[in-house]
Structures are given as C-alpha cells and as structure tokens.
Amino acid sequence: MLKRTRDIQKALSESGYRITQPRQAVIEVILRARRSLSPEEILARARKIDPGVGLATVYRTLDVLHAEGYLERVRIGNKGYTLTCTEKTLHFHLICERCRTVTELQSDRFSRDLMAQLRAAGFEARKHAIEIIGRCAKCQPSE
Amino acid sequence: MLKRTRDIQKALSESGYRITQPRQAVIEVILRARRSLSPEEILARARKIDPGVGLATVYRTLDVLHAEGYLERVRIGNKGYTLTCTEKTLHFHLICERCRTVTELQSDRFSRDLMAQLRAAGFEARKHAIEIIGRCAKCQPSE
DNA sequence: GGTTTATTGAGAACGATTCTCACCAAGGCC
DNA sequence: GGCCTTGGTGAGAATCGTTCTCAATAAACC
Structure with a gap:
C-alpha cells in the first residue's frame, strides 16, 4: 500500500x-x-x-x-x-487528447497575474479549471 | 437581424x-x-x-x-x-455561479507566459478552457 | 460481543445528449 | 421560374453518465 x-x-x-x-x-x-x-x-x-x-x-x-x-x-x-490533485494553489492541466495523460503545471507569475485581473474585475473566485487540450510531447503527430 | x-x-x-x-x-x-x-x-x-x-x-x-x-x-x-466566442487568442471565462453571467478576459502577458510554459513542456495545444468559477461583482454575498 | 448508524451494492430512475428514420426544403441546375 | 438532389429536419426512441432508493452490511465506539 x-x-x-x-x-x-x-x-x-x-x-x-x-x-x-x-x-x-x-x-x-x-x-x-x-x-x-x-x-x-x-x-x-x-x-x-x-x-x-x-x-x-x-x-x-x-x-x-x-x-x-x-x-x-x-x-x-x-x-x-x-x-x-491535492494542490490548493492555482495550477493548470495539460490534457493529452491521445493518451489522456494529464500533466499539472504551476506558475507563480501566472497566478499573480490572474489574481490581479480577478480583483480588478471584482470577481470572487471559488474554484478554477484551466485545461489546455492538445498533444503531449510523446504524442506529437509524427513528422 | x-x-x-x-x-x-x-x-x-x-x-x-x-x-x-x-x-x-x-x-x-x-x-x-x-x-x-x-x-x-x-x-x-x-x-x-x-x-x-x-x-x-x-x-x-x-x-x-x-x-x-x-x-x-x-x-x-x-x-x-x-x-x-469567436476569439482565437488565449482568454479565460469568469463564470458566476449565481447569475451564470460569463465574462471573458484576455491578457497578452498571461498568454505569453502560458505559451512559454507549454513550449517548455513540449505540449502542442489545440484548444483551451480556462474557467474561473465564483461570484461576479454584482453577486457578492452581501455584507 | 452488542449497538448504532454510516456505508454499501443492485438496480431503478433520472437528465442530458445522440440516434433513427421518414419527411421536408435549400440551393444548384435546367 | 420549376425540378431534383441531398443535406437538414422533428419526434421520439435509445443511449450514456450520474444519482437515487432501499434493504442489508459492517465500521467504530461502547
């Protein structure tokens, strides 16, 4: 276990x-x-x-x-x-549409930038889902 | 029309x-x-x-x-x-869970930052969905 | 071990989406 | 303009993922 x-x-x-x-x-x-x-x-x-x-x-x-x-x-x-996913901080998911592997990325700068924009818009975020869908490094269309 | x-x-x-x-x-x-x-x-x-x-x-x-x-x-x-949504550039949606209004935001800096990270990860993005769910300015819990 | 009560599995129920199929009408052709 | 081809259509059935129901079970506390 x-x-x-x-x-x-x-x-x-x-x-x-x-x-x-x-x-x-x-x-x-x-x-x-x-x-x-x-x-x-x-x-x-x-x-x-x-x-x-x-x-x-x-x-x-x-x-x-x-x-x-x-x-x-x-x-x-x-x-x-x-x-x-146990991370509480802002992060995003790279979802490979071929092998379905989900990679998690984080960026403090990204996070700060987004938070600033949310504040400016008066928006109170409760949760988020940042999903980038495409092909991971291993599943690039060959050639 | x-x-x-x-x-x-x-x-x-x-x-x-x-x-x-x-x-x-x-x-x-x-x-x-x-x-x-x-x-x-x-x-x-x-x-x-x-x-x-x-x-x-x-x-x-x-x-x-x-x-x-x-x-x-x-x-x-x-x-x-x-x-x-006809925009092709990176953008994100602020979804109000109360009134369901969807606000669209964009940020060049945000975009550049994310693109750089994707390149670094060898990930080829095809589409994306950046959704921040919470309360919009008008729907803040009163008090 | 006994008791309480949250948790369980099976299958029914549900809601959203997709499919089927006979009919219809948009758009190219004369 | 009218005709024909074929993509588009509505109604309802079918399907899919998810949630609910309920009697039976098994954690957790004594």
Missing part, C-alpha cells in the same frame, strides 16, 4: 468518514494510476482489489475525495475523467 | 452548410443572449422565432458552430452551457 493512501485514510477518518474496504480500493486505484481515469475505469480496477465494489460507491468516493480536496474532476468532451 | 448573424451565415454557407430557418433561429438566439444558455433555454427562445424547432436541431447547430469555431461550451457542474 502506498504511503499516501494511509495519509488520506487517516485524514478522512479524522473528518468522520469510515474507512471501508471499497473506499480503500478506490483511493488506491486513483493514487496508483499514472493518468486520469473515468469512473468506469476506476470501477474495473477497484474490483481487482475488492470484487464486490459497485459503481455507485465509486461515484460516492469521488464525491468524498472531492469534498475533502483530494481530487479534481476534469472533462474531455462529454466524458468525465478524474485525477488526483 | 444582427450584423454578426449574417456574417456567420455567409461563412457557414461557404463551408457547404445550408442556411435553414431553424439554424438561423438558433444562431440569432445565441448571439442575442447576454449570458450563456443551456440547450433547453436556446430551444425555448428559438421557438419564439421558429416554433417548429426541435431539441435535436439545437444540438446539431451547436455542433456545427463549434466545428466552425464560433462557439465554445462551458460546463458548470454537470450542466452544460454554451456561449459564443
């Missing part, structure tokens, strides 16, 4: 959530994944750990993780994919 | 699309709207112009406009809203 899994479980427990087998399975699947996964994909993988897991539980666990700030949801077209 | 409506129709026609009554109605509704509209809302308004319009046609017209680069789709939660 990954170390992060324990940490998250401990935090959830302290927030009053019960640590159940299905939840453990889902959390571990998400942390292990090297790219963002759709709920269906999470389900398939979680069932290898705990065969009884249901789709509803995957969604519920995603909700819990989201509510606790451990996860963000990113969409590609009409399909929803999930990815781990 | 707005001038932009004519321009878009001309362009669509040159791209091989037929200019039909339902399409005209949908395009006009979107251009007239002061905030982003859901497909259902577009349908309701389009029917005031052409009562026979169907929901499927709204979706199909949105697809056409999207394919031709006249429109972007922005999502708030699981609900999908559409908004006009």
